[in-house]
Amino acid sequence: MFEDLRSFLDDLEERKLLRRVRAEVDWDLEVGAIQRRVFDGEGPALLFERVRGYEWPLVSGVLGTPERYALAIGCQPHLRAIIARVRDAAEHPIEPVLVGDGVCQENVDRGTAIDVRKFPTPKWHRLDGGRYIGTLGLVVTKDPETGHRNVGIYREQILGPDRLGLNATQQVGTLWQKWRRLGKPMPVATVIGLDPCTLAASCVQARLGEDEFGIAASPARCGARPCRWCAA
Numbered sequence: 001m002f003e004d005l006r007s008f009l010d011d012l013e014e015r016k017l018l019r020r021v022r023a024e025v026d027w028d029l030e031v032g033a034i035q036r037r038v039f040d041g042e043g044p045a046l047l048f049e050r051v052r053g054y055e056w057p058l059v060s061g062v063l064g065t066p067e068r069y070a071l072a073i074g075c076q077p078h079l080r081a082i083i084a085r086v087r088d089a090a091e092h093p094i095e096p097v098l099v100g101d102g103v104c105q106e107n108v109d110r111g112t113a114i115d116v117r118k119f120p121t122p123k124w125h126r127l128d129g130g131r132y133i134g135t136l137g138l139v140v141t142k143d144p145e146t147g148h149r150n151v152g153i154y155r156e157q158i159l160g161p162d163r164l165g166l167n168a169t170q171q172v173g174t175l176w177q178k179w180r181r182l183g184k185p186m187p188v189a190t191v192i193g194l195d196p197c198t199l200a201a202s203c204v205q206a207r208l209g210e211d212e213f214g215i216a217a218s219p220a221r222c223g224a225r226p227c228r229w230c231a232a
């Protein structure tokens with residue numbers, strides 16, 4: 001399976017499921033409009049190489065079709081196979097292993113060096129209140145009573161160099177209310193551009209207290225226990 005987003009993008013490109021856009025594009029509505037059209041035609045993921053004013057590329061639509069979604073979680077590209085695989089992983093989570101460090105800590109900005117605006121973040125839609133990052137990323141929070149982790153995709157609006165706003169609904173909302181009652185700030189980590197299987201697992205409607213990282217890591221993802229749809 002794919003250890004990280006980069007290897008997944010390489011694989012998509014090899015299969016012609018990812019296309020590079022070499023022309024310069026504007027983060028302000030143009031990227032969103034192009035992606036919308038491509039979505040409507042069930043087209044490839046897009047790697048925008050030149051976003052106006054930025055040195056880094058931007059990828060979008062990564063999990064935008066059943067075919068790409070199935071590749072990400074390691075099953076056949078049929079909706080029934082995807083559902084079966086996700087359900088199987090949700091029913092057989094494993095205990096995640098905590099490690100002391102990771103590649104995400106290779107580049108660290110602190111204090112006044114922090115500026116999330118350095119990333120090429122689109123204003124996707126005309127009526128959006130601003131620029132939203134974290135549409136291919138996770139929000140990781142913790143239950144103050146049990147210590148259990150929660151993971152979900154919550155798009156985050158850039159409010160300043162070191163400020164992101166998110167709509168604290170669903171389980172993040174429940175946890176935030178708990179932290180509020182305790183009068184303590186809620187610790188939050190946001191993880192942008194990670195491996196596609198963990199992204200997919202983070203959207204499983206797991207019960208509060210069930211760790212989506214454990215679902216992502218379920219061996220079902222790699223075909224160790226092929227379901228009847230995938231075995232066909």
Ligand SMILES: Cc1cc2nc3c(=O)[nH]c(=O)nc-3n(C[C@H](O)[C@H](O)[C@H](O)COP(=O)(O)O)c2cc1C
Nearest residue numbers: 135151152153154155169170171172202203204205
């Ligand atoms: C691209 C994307 C963006 C999402 N943004 C939000 C969001 O802003 N708010 C929200 O409540 N759910 C959002 N979701 C759905 C949640 O990630 C999903 O329902 C998840 O299961 C919630 O997890 P939790 O209830 O364990 O926190 C988004 C999903 C995707 C794929």
